[in-house]
Amino acid sequence: xxxxxxxxxxxxxxxxxxxxxxxxxxxxxxxxxxxxxxxxxxxxxxxxxxxxxxxxxxxxxxxxxxxxxxxxxxxxxxxxxxxxxxxxxxxxxxxxxxxxxxxxxxxxxxxxxxxxxxxxxxxxxxxxxxxxxxxxxxxxxxxxxxxxxxxxxxxxxxxxxxxxxxxxxxxxxxxxxxxxxxxxxxxxxxxxxxxxxxxxxxxxxxxxxxxxxxxxxxxxxxxxxxxxxxxxxxxxxxxxxxxxxxxxxxxxxxxxxxxxxxxxxxxxxxxxxxxxxxxxxxxxxxxxxxxxxxxxxxxxxxxxxxxxxxxxxxxxxxxxxxxxxxxxxxxxxxxxxxxxxxxxxxxxxxxxxxxxxxxxxxxxxxxxxxxxxxxxxxxxxxxxxxxxxxxxxxxxxxxxxxxxxxxxxxxxxxxxxxxxxxxxxxxxxxxxxxxxxxxxxxxxxxxxxxxxxxxxxxxxx
Numbered sequence: 001x002x003x004x005x006x007x008x009x010x011x012x013x014x015x016x017x018x019x020x021x022x023x024x025x026x027x028x029x030x031x032x033x034x035x036x037x038x039x040x041x042x043x044x045x046x047x048x049x050x051x052x053x054x055x056x057x058x059x060x061x062x063x064x065x066x067x068x069x070x071x072x073x074x075x076x077x078x079x080x081x082x083x084x085x086x087x088x089x090x091x092x093x094x095x096x097x098x099x100x101x102x103x104x105x106x107x108x109x110x111x112x113x114x115x116x117x118x119x120x121x122x123x124x125x126x127x128x129x130x131x132x133x134x135x136x137x138x139x140x141x142x143x144x145x146x147x148x149x150x151x152x153x154x155x156x157x158x159x160x161x162x163x164x165x166x167x168x169x170x171x172x173x174x175x176x177x178x179x180x181x182x183x184x185x186x187x188x189x190x191x192x193x194x195x196x197x198x199x200x201x202x203x204x205x206x207x208x209x210x211x212x213x214x215x216x217x218x219x220x221x222x223x224x225x226x227x228x229x230x231x232x233x234x235x236x237x238x239x240x241x242x243x244x245x246x247x248x249x250x251x252x253x254x255x256x257x258x259x260x261x262x263x264x265x266x267x268x269x270x271x272x273x274x275x276x277x278x279x280x281x282x283x284x285x286x287x288x289x290x291x292x293x294x295x296x297x298x299x300x301x302x303x304x305x306x307x308x309x310x311x312x313x314x315x316x317x318x319x320x321x322x323x324x325x326x327x328x329x330x331x332x333x334x335x336x337x338x339x340x341x342x343x344x345x346x347x348x349x350x351x352x353x354x355x356x357x358x359x360x361x362x363x364x365x366x367x368x369x370x371x372x373x374x375x376x377x378x379x380x381x382x383x384x385x386x387x388x389x390x391x392x393x394x395x396x397x398x399x400x401x402x403x404x405x406x407x408x409x410x411x412x413x414x415x416x417x418x419x420x421x422x423x424x425x426x427x428x429x430x431x432x433x434x435x436x437x438x439x440x441x442x443x444x445x446x447x448x449x450x451x452x453x454x455x456x457x458x459x460x461x
Contacts, residue, residue, distance in 0.1 A: 012192040030174050053365040140283075145280075238303075245391035
């Protein structure tokens, strides 16, 4: 069978990406409100979120190493199965510890999911055409995820508006549908993601267990040798902390201004759908922002603008003002991610791509867990508005961290050296390479397999 074309690879990537985020769209409007309905306080919800952050912190790099060494498909499949189990537990949970377990499993899921699908797309695209511009697909992925989450959020709001069905509460209905859709995504993953791996089965697993620590060590070494990469990864510390404002506190803020959780959940369905459509529109602006401003200046501007939108969510009076700021926040959010990830991908060659993405994601997890605790406690003891303003300031403080990437792009000079003094930054200031094109010399680039194969899920829910 012939290899997949760049267009086929992009289609499969975007299809799987959309299926991965559709269940998340159903969960986002009801997740926090359902835990409140079942008796958890905001402070307890913040503690529950720690489970996910700590698990991801522990597993992010090892699982990224496994994906690079063993293969992206088996790691993704394992992660998506665990994600399905975590949703089932969430649907049944009625205590702090069951929710804690569900979120801990979500941490395993997100650690396994973080990077393999995107890395497969980039490496498979470059294998099919070394001159292909994979940034186009990354930008389209932002649009697709926005559409998928928006559709899921709209469906979620409709299900809540239908009210309880027998013993199933209105807020639980979207969770059950998310479980069914997650199962569908597993089937699609098996059919659509194909890759060529040098070994399979027990031998491949043993080899990957030996290889993964070395891959992780090499990826960590990149941070020591590149100021650009270190600054980009550090952005996630501020981003992870500040994202708690619009992922977790917004439903509570909206419930305040409309006078009830059920009314807020029903409103968040169409509002969430519109927000993720705005997210998709923001992602579609990526080529324009790249042409007019450049990747690093545009990414820095997005951080400041997003902080401003979160201030609006926290301080504007009435549901209309809060929701307008919410839509603006997600428009900026959609533009931010492709810009950031494009800068990140330019720093490393294929053999360590997933490990570097895992490093990036790993930074967001403990920061997000800290933000969940600090901001929910602040919301309980002060107000949701104060907590959101604090998170907004932290979001905006990430902007200067894009300066090293901007300077490297303008000067085009090496910014780091290897152990033997070899330059590790390409002349364009774009990519870290070793003396023979990658950190470990020439390495096979995973190529797309046949159209059918006999032979991993990511961020907010």
